Every structure is written in C-alpha cells, then in structure tokens.
Amino acid sequence: MSDDRAQSRETAVQPEAQPRPSVSGDGRPVLELVDVNTHYGLVSVLRGVNVEIHRGEIVCLLGGNASGKTTTLKTILGMVVPSNGEVRLDGNVVSGLSTREIVARGITMVPENRRLFTRMTVKEHLPPAQGAPLPEGGHPVGR
Numbered sequence: 001m002s003d004d005r006a007q008s009r010e011t012a013v014q015p016e017a018q019p020r021p022s023v024s025g026d027g028r029p030v031l032e033l034v035d036v037n038t039h040y041g042l043v044s045v046l047r048g049v050n051v052e053i054h055r056g057e058i059v060c061l062l063g064g065n066a067s068g069k070t071t072t073l074k075t076i077l078g079m080v081v082p083s084n085g086e087v088r089l090d091g092n093v094v095s096g097l098s099t100r101e102i103v104a105r106g107i108t109m110v111p112e113n114r115r116l117f118t119r120m121t122v123k124e125h126l127p128p129a130q131g132a133p134l135p136e137g138g139h140p141v142g143r
Contacts, residue, residue, distance in 0.1 A: 039083045
C-alpha cells in the first residue's frame with residue numbers, strides 16, 4: 001500500500017460520538033460494571049472490568065475458556081460478589097444485593113445449550129424470552 005493511501009486512512013475524519021439513550025433517556029448506561037475485580041478465594045478472575053451497556057444495545061460477551069465470561073455474568077447477577085468495584089443497574093449500585101433482588105429489578109441470564117424447549121423454533125422462543133407467557137399447557141401457539 002502506498003504511503004499516501006495509508007496516511008489518508010489514518011487522517012480520515014471520524015464522526016463525533018453521540019450520547020447513547022438509556023432507560024431514563026439521559027444517556028446513562030442501563031448496566032455498568034465499574035472497575036470490577038472478582039476473586040474465587042485467592043484466584044483473581046476479573047481485574048478492572050469496565051463495561052457500559054445502553055438501552056437498545058445487543059451485547060455479546062466473547063472469550064476463550066477460563067477467560068471470565070461466566071464470572072462476569074455471575075458478578076452482574078450477584079451470585080458472586082465483586083472484591084472491588086461496582087455493578088450498577090439504571091445508575092443504582094446493585095453489587096452486594098442478593099440475586100433475587102437483582103432479578104426483581106429486571107436482569108437475568110439465560111444459560112446456553114440447555115435445550116429447554118427443544119420443539120420450539122427460534123421465532124417461537126422470542127415471546128417467552130421477552131416476558132410473554134406461554135399459552136396454557138406451556139406449548140407455543142400453532143403446535
């Protein structure tokens with residue numbers, strides 16, 4: 001690649017970042033992890049984790065085996081208490097609350113590969129995942 005082309009890529013004007021909406025509409029994140037450290041005994045699993053998730057975002061947590069994905073989710077849900085830092089939901093600190101209290105505030109986890117509704121299509125999984133009840137008998141409509 002010529003030096004001119006490389007330089008033009010480096011000097012391209014980037015659009016200014018716009019504040020993202022939140023539940024309250026003020027640009028604050030819906031979910032935040034601020035300088036979170038989590039340990040299992042003497043083993044440090046999460047170190048200085050900072051995450052902001054805003055209303056309407058779809059977020060994916062990726063990483064190799066033993067990289068802290070499950071510990072991050074357990075820390076958010078209060079199943080593991082962070083050694084340092086805070087977990088905030090709608091600006092309120094929830095780290096230190098019980099899992100039951102955190103779930104009551106509207107956050108939970110859906111484990112992967114559990115095959116709970118194996119006869120349902122992906123489309124049929126969406127309404128219950130969004131909080132809509134299944135029809136009587138627990139079977140999706142049209143089955």
